Amino acid sequence: MDSPEHRYYRQTLNPYLSPAAVKRWIPVIDEVVRACLDEKITTGRIDFVDDLANIVPAVLTLGMLGIPLAKWAIYNEPVHASVYTPPDSPDRGRVADLQRAMGADLYAAVAQARVDPRPGLVNAVVHADIDGENPPDVEVLGMLSLLIGGGFDTTTALTAHSLEWLSHNPDQRELLSRDRDTLLDSATEEFLRFFTPAPGDGRTFSADCEYAGNQFQEGERLWLSWAMANRDPSLFDDPHSIDLERKGNRHFSFGLGIHRCIGSNVARTVFKRMLVAVLDRMPDFHCDPSEAVHYETIGIIQGMRNLPRPSPPAPAWRRSRRDARPSSEGVRRTGLAEPITAQTDRSQ
Numbered sequence: 001m002d003s004p005e006h007r008y009y010r011q012t013l014n015p016y017l018s019p020a021a022v023k024r025w026i027p028v029i030d031e032v033v034r035a036c037l038d039e040k041i042t043t044g045r046i047d048f049v050d051d052l053a054n055i056v057p058a059v060l061t062l063g064m065l066g067i068p069l070a071k072w073a074i075y076n077e078p079v080h081a082s083v084y085t086p087p088d089s090p091d092r093g094r095v096a097d098l099q100r101a102m103g104a105d106l107y108a109a110v111a112q113a114r115v116d117p118r119p120g121l122v123n124a125v126v127h128a129d130i131d132g133e134n135p136p137d138v139e140v141l142g143m144l145s146l147l148i149g150g151g152f153d154t155t156t157a158l159t160a161h162s163l164e165w166l167s168h169n170p171d172q173r174e175l176l177s178r179d180r181d182t183l184l185d186s187a188t189e190e191f192l193r194f195f196t197p198a199p200g201d202g203r204t205f206s207a208d209c210e211y212a213g214n215q216f217q218e219g220e221r222l223w224l225s226w227a228m229a230n231r232d233p234s235l236f237d238d239p240h241s242i243d244l245e246r247k248g249n250r251h252f253s254f255g256l257g258i259h260r261c262i263g264s265n266v267a268r269t270v271f272k273r274m275l276v277a278v279l280d281r282m283p284d285f286h287c288d289p290s291e292a293v294h295y296e297t298i299g300i301i302q303g304m305r306n307l308p309r310p311s312p313p314a315p316a317w318r319r320s321r322r323d324a325r326p327s328s329e330g331v332r333r334t335g336l337a338e339p340i341t342a343q344t345d346r347s348q
């Protein structure tokens, strides 16, 4: 999608995804993280992908969309599985069924937003002002699918890889936990750079042109590798090493230009809340390398299917004392899924 249409969509989504808008969700994120860890912490066996990093981004994204949180599983498994399942896998049929079920639910949410709007991104996109018109269903569904695809597996991949690396580098894990006030931001950017969860994106040339001595013709496709740019030695010292203190880390993991990730504030916030909760509650976690499963191939996401922490719980692991769970009712009551401008207006 190109401007000016693209600009109208960005203007519609920004009030829901700005730093201030995302900050309001932190208590909800923390509750979901807490519930995920509580579920497993006393058993000692937790799969950081299945039991944490898959769940939190999915539940939060549904909350932001204005879709009941309890439906997260309808959305999460097809998004995750469609990324890691190769086209020739016998599992493709099952994944396609799951995708159809997700599409049907999303379509129902769109239809409902037309007659009985509830705050959130579904409502925002359905009623978006695209140069004086509301978008047709096909575009609404495309935009919502982009938010769901962008919102789920990317943050999952970043979290899984980072936890795996920290598990194998306990001195760095302890350093990060101890000095998190100064290191958490730079470590997050470094994990984003090094693991590049979305390794690249395609572009189509809209006109014949020459770039860097190469001729391109209208209609030709080009793959932009964010992952390669992130390891460019002319931009990053010692690019193949992780340096939690790296300064001036202007990585390309959220892309560049007008299509730069609109969910970067969400991604950073959710990642950090999951990471610090694990550091606090499972300070000595260790993942068994032989049980970690990376995606068979890296297509659109450089992710992991499993990252188990298999041995019995250590004394240092802490169960929280609260039993409350985040609910759609709580999100509705607090007005979290509304755009930040609407909230500001109401308080004036």
Ligand code: HEM
Residues within 6 Å of the ligand: 010, 061, 146, 147, 148, 150, 151, 152, 154, 155, 158, 196, 197, 198, 201, 202, 226, 252, 253, 254, 255, 256, 258, 259, 260, 261, 262, 263, 264, 266, 267
């Ligand atoms: C670590 C997590 C994430 C990574 C690495 C990531 C990466 C990216 C990249 C590289 C792009 C640029 C695509 C292009 O140029 O063609 C992009 C775009 C986008 N991302 Fe993310 N993303 C992440 C999280 C999220 C989240 C949490 C959301 C939603 C809440 C999201 C929604 C989007 C959307 C809607 C676009 C399209 C923007 C446009 O075309 O203007 N992303 N993302």
